[in-house]
Amino acid sequence: MTAHAALDVDALLSDPTIQIVVCCGAGGVGKTTASAALAVRAADAGRTVVVLTIDPARRLAQALGLTRLDNVPRVVQGVGSDSGGQLWAMQLDMKRTFDEIVEEHSTPQRSRQILSNPFYQSLSSSFAGTQEYMAMEKLGQLRTRGDWDLIIVDTPPSRSALDFLDAPQRMARFLDGRMLRLLAAPAKAGGRAYLKVVGVGFTVFARVLTRILGTQVLTDVSAFVGALDTMFGGFRERAEATYEMLCQPGTAFLVVATPEPDALREASYFVARLYADSMPLAGVIINRVHRSAVAKLSGQRAETAAETLEEMGDQELTAAVLRIHVELMFTARREQRLTSRFTKAHPEVRLREVPVLTGEVHDLTALRTVGAALAGEAG
């Protein structure tokens, strides 16, 4: 009945030319669990995999053995041993990732200066987009290390799924930007020359900003930029290089959604964006789909039968069992309508519908069950 092309998850995971899989989608659709399950499945199939998770639920983290949060991948025991595969897992620590970049690119004395700068501290822990930027940065690092033949990345729980693509460049533009430099060094440029470059509006702005935030902020910014300037000017280049990497055919984007209007809308935006930027979309996973194994018994017939039994009395159990079926059929139909609306808008997109699973994921067995469901094996 579904006319769309099916997404072959196993083929994707075992394709040796695919080196990066990015799982993206709206918050709360099961991205993190899906990334972990895909990683387990790929490792069991013989690949050497590292999964970068962003903010896993505690039990999922435990399932992956992520008890030490030291921002480096650790091997996960009990995966891939039969096939020669290996699974490594890590959880992103954005502040530490940022600190490491600073330490790597400057002298110990300079990096101490930067790390203790109040402006740097707020930038590295609460700037909107730092998490996305650091996820990208970490992905680039893992790729450079070259110890794995497949990297699976979960994406941060952003306001919008598109933030993952846009925030790094936005942040790089910010750090590299004229604005920051001008604000940091108005005194240095000084006088008429300065005014000529930036215009009167900006001077007024800088003055207001100083008044709003106090002089200390601009002093901090100035010190930060000064320290940054001499060591590496390449924030933008780094972000662009990683973005470039994501456009290569070795990367595959998996968009995760649930059959709900909001999640599908986000998925739609994402699909359109990936096409617009010619980025490699592998397909869309529709997670938590309700489906009845008894679809041949229509909701209407089940409802009529339930009514008959309720009238007879003394048949509460069977009537209730039928009512459960009625509800399930109703939900399934609504979800199908929503999904088919999505496929009509994106007929070329490969799709995989994954049935809803009861219970939460707290161990590798459960992750393997999810992985099998993602690959389309009947549960």
Added chain:
Amino acid sequence: MTAIAKDFPAARLHIVTGKGGTGKTTIAAALAIALACGGRRTLLVEVEGRQGIAQLFDVPPLPYREKRVAVAPGRGEVLALAVDDEAALLDYLDIFYGLRRAGRALRKMGAIDFATAIAPGLRDVLLTGKVKEATTRTSEGKRVYDAVVLDAPPTGRITKFLNVTAEVGGLAKVGPIKSQSDGVMAVLRSSQTAVHLVTLLEEMPVQETIDAIADLSATGLPVGAVFINAARPSLLPAADARRATAGRLGVSRVAAGLELAGLDGKALAKPLTAQAVEDAQRYAIQNESRERIREVKRPTYELPLLAGPIDRSDLFELADILHGAGVR
């Protein structure tokens, strides 16, 4: 004495948060309607630029202006506002520095984006500042809004979002933005405010709710009620539900019943019973989750799962349930 009034007698600012996907915007909207019942006026605010309110109420995207989106039972009214950070900063520049026109030019330069980026706390102060202003606004000696409901960022970010003084504190130690943030914080920490949490009866959202309550309390923010959303009743009779979760639901009984109703009992009984068992298991998880929520000892309101995507009329149904539970 009503439930919300009993639990939070002075609350006029209701901040609604929850894990993504739990329906916090829906609950915030239903709460705004319920609180407007009987001739009151409420304001529903969103701050994340998602236009979630407009979609729910099925109205065009909201401008940065308070706009009526619904009439509540008993001649109440609900207004809505989508606070935009750029517009909020322009407002601020205008009020404190008379810079509206310069502000527009700066916006073109990307300076506004920059200013909110350079001091991340600044953005949150401006957003919460706008909410505080609406909450405390008076006209001719009377409150303009009886209550303000904020559709806030999700649980993962809520404490940071509301803890504005701490965020700005590292940046601005003196000056107008400091006093602004102190003013906002005073309202947020007062009994005028209640931070409500929306959850589903599932393990992960419940855990996030419990964690968020701990974080909020530690920061001195007033934790309000827990709204349990999309709760499903058990369709099975209680005894059968217990048997089902224990895996002892009799297929033969179901088969006999199906035959009575003129259906093919032999073919259908087994898969239908399996569905019922799964349903019972899900219901059991619900009950465990409800127990865990009970342990945090906050007032709770429970709302049923509604069929189909939530639309405007569902909001009134949910508001009616809240009203019936004493929210007014």
